[in-house]
Amino acid sequence: MTEIATRKTVSETEARRANRAWWDLDADDYQDEHGNFLGDVDFVWCPERLREAEAGLLGPVPGKKILELGAGAAAASRWLRVQGASPVALDLSAGMLRHASEAAGRSGVHVPLVQADALALPFADDAFDIVCTAFGAIPFVADSAAAMREVARVLRPGGSWVFSVTHPMRWAFWDEPGEDGLVVRNSYFDRSPYVERDEQGRVTYLEQHRTLGDRIRELVGAGFVLRDLVEPEWPEGHQQIWGQWSPLRGRLFPGTAIFVCDLPA
Numbered sequence: 001m002t003e004i005a006t007r008k009t010v011s012e013t014e015a016r017r018a019n020r021a022w023w024d025l026d027a028d029d030y031q032d033e034h035g036n037f038l039g040d041v042d043f044v045w046c047p048e049r050l051r052e053a054e055a056g057l058l059g060p061v062p063g064k065k066i067l068e069l070g071a072g073a074a075a076a077s078r079w080l081r082v083q084g085a086s087p088v089a090l091d092l093s094a095g096m097l098r099h100a101s102e103a104a105g106r107s108g109v110h111v112p113l114v115q116a117d118a119l120a121l122p123f124a125d126d127a128f129d130i131v132c133t134a135f136g137a138i139p140f141v142a143d144s145a146a147a148m149r150e151v152a153r154v155l156r157p158g159g160s161w162v163f164s165v166t167h168p169m170r171w172a173f174w175d176e177p178g179e180d181g182l183v184v185r186n187s188y189f190d191r192s193p194y195v196e197r198d199e200q201g202r203v204t205y206l207e208q209h210r211t212l213g214d215r216i217r218e219l220v221g222a223g224f225v226l227r228d229l230v231e232p233e234w235p236e237g238h239q240q241i242w243g244q245w246s247p248l249r250g251r252l253f254p255g256t257a258i259f260v261c262d263l264p265a
């Protein structure tokens with residue numbers, strides 16, 4: 001299948017269809033490539049390998065009801081379970097959730113798995129103390145402002161929403177881990193998503209860009225207060241490349257942004 005990459009706006013329906021198909025198709029490759037890095041029972045926020053165990057961005061989790069969006073194989077939810085929380089792992093892709101189920105069997109740590117779209121969460125209002133995700137759902141939905149409002153709906157007042165995404169400034173560069181990825185090539189202000197299409201013109205993969213200001217306006221618009229914006233630095237001695245994230249680029253500019261937000265009580 002030939003892939004044609006462009007920057008072009010797509011509808012929410014096209015985005016949902018492409019996301020589900022892509023992540024089902026890619027689930028085995030994603031886990032083959034990143035499964036060891038992510039572990040079976042571990043909460044890693046980003047390719048810079050910042051772990052929740054050291055970062056503590058969620059605050060104390062024992063006894064907390066936690067929803068993990070775009071959970072993939074759900075290693076983070078299993079880690080939260082072991083810490084004494086009550087997590088639910090949600091993902092759009094049955095392929096990714098199959099890996100979550102296999103990892104539960106391997107590790108003996110079981111959490112509820114839910115197949116659903118982050119834009120239509122099958123939960124009551126105020127159901128969770130914390131919602132979180134490492135690179136799940138948010139970079140892929142066309143209407144991320146609606147996703148923020150949906151997260152606010154299921155969070156209780158006083159709850160927290162913590163999510164990591166590609167740092168917005170990376171969109172000015174090619175997705176290259178080497179020297180080619182050090183030169184500004186695109187406008188940071190071009191919000192059209194990165195889209196791959198097959199020969200019939202169907203969208204097969206997409207990622208959405210929001211500037212830092214866009215993201216903050218989406219969060220504030222949904223009622224959140226931004227408590228912190230974490231830009232993990234590339235750790236000394238960490239050599240593992242993940243796609244466009246590499247030690248070369250990581251030494252020079254941020255690759256990940258982690259938004260730490262609260263819903264006022």
Ligand SMILES: C[S@@+](CC[C@H](N)C(=O)[O-])C[C@H]1O[C@@H](n2cnc3c(N)ncnc32)[C@H](O)[C@@H]1O
Nearest residue numbers: 023070071072092093096117118134136137140
């Ligand atoms: C880059 S993976 C991240 C998975 C996992 N959080 C991790 O750290 O490996 C993105 C995940 O988001 C999920 N996803 C994409 N769009 C979604 C949506 N609209 N609702 C829920 N999950 C979605 C994908 O199926 C995929 O599992």
